[in-house]
Amino acid sequence: MKKTKIACCLFILAVFALLVTVSSSTAEEIGKLTGREFAQLVRGGVLYDNWFEELGVKIDKTHPSYPAVGQKKGAATWRCKECHGWDYKGKAGAYSTGSHYTGITGIRSYANQKPEQIIKVLKDNTHAFGSMILDKELEALAIFVAYGQVDVDLYINRDTRKGIGDPASGGRIYLSTCIKCHGEDGKEINFKDEKNPEYIGTVANKNPWESLHKIRWGHPGAQMISLFFLTLKDQLDVLSFCQTLPDK
């Protein structure tokens, strides 16, 4: 009995130590980036969302590696997020079922890997991005995969979809920056249409993983700013504030 308790404690300690080293090694790597590399990291976040929108590339066919079980077609199937998810967990995350299901794995195991290794993946036969995306954009994507992704399950409850942030702190950021474009109640821009309007409050509650990604990196092809220069805590506070805004 006692032995199992000790073993259990040791195990928990080991897991904690691992968590701390993993996250602090990311922070350390980000701290070591030059100004240009830091800018590349942020650019990579936007490209992960929708690289062809950001780069103004026209695509009309479906990605050759997009599986037959998937329900999407055309340009959408070329977005990293379409195959790997807003939560970076692919088939182990929000896309484990539903209209975005592909059965493809996430990118989590490539966190903290060497960007050069990741560029190789992006140029492999599965992805075949080498001929479509310039080297400097591939580098941005690789730096994002290495140092930009986080384990969202530590910060967003899978079942309730609520973030762990403090809405009051987040409000100070939202109401002094985001407000300029999205308005005090988040309803200034309608992301969908008159019949089925979607506002900040709608998307932050429906898809908090996507909203956190946009908060951290910005929105492709739009003037929207990235909050990556702030701490992850600040970004999570903004998400939690957004979840308090009206959803219709």
Ligand code: HEC
């Ligand atoms: C059409 C679907 C599709 C798109 C779009 C796509 N990938 Fe992938 N990706 C895959 C497949 C398939 C694999 C191989 C993993 C597997 O066997 O499920 C993979 C693997 C990876 C891996 C290695 C993950 C691992 O654990 O092996 C990384 C990193 C990655 N992709 C990054 C990206 C990035 C960045 C983009 C956008 C520029 C992207 N992918 C776009 C389908 C896609």
Ligand code: HEC
């Ligand atoms: C300079 C204007 C601007 C600022 C500042 C701005 N945004 Fe945006 N945001 C946009 C535009 C434009 C879009 C894209 C609208 C569209 O696709 O219809 C967008 C899209 C979004 C989306 C994606 C909605 C979706 O599902 O497609 C979210 C979430 C979001 N913004 C949150 C924020 C938050 C939080 C802030 C503050 C940190 C912020 N924005 C600051 C202009 C801005």
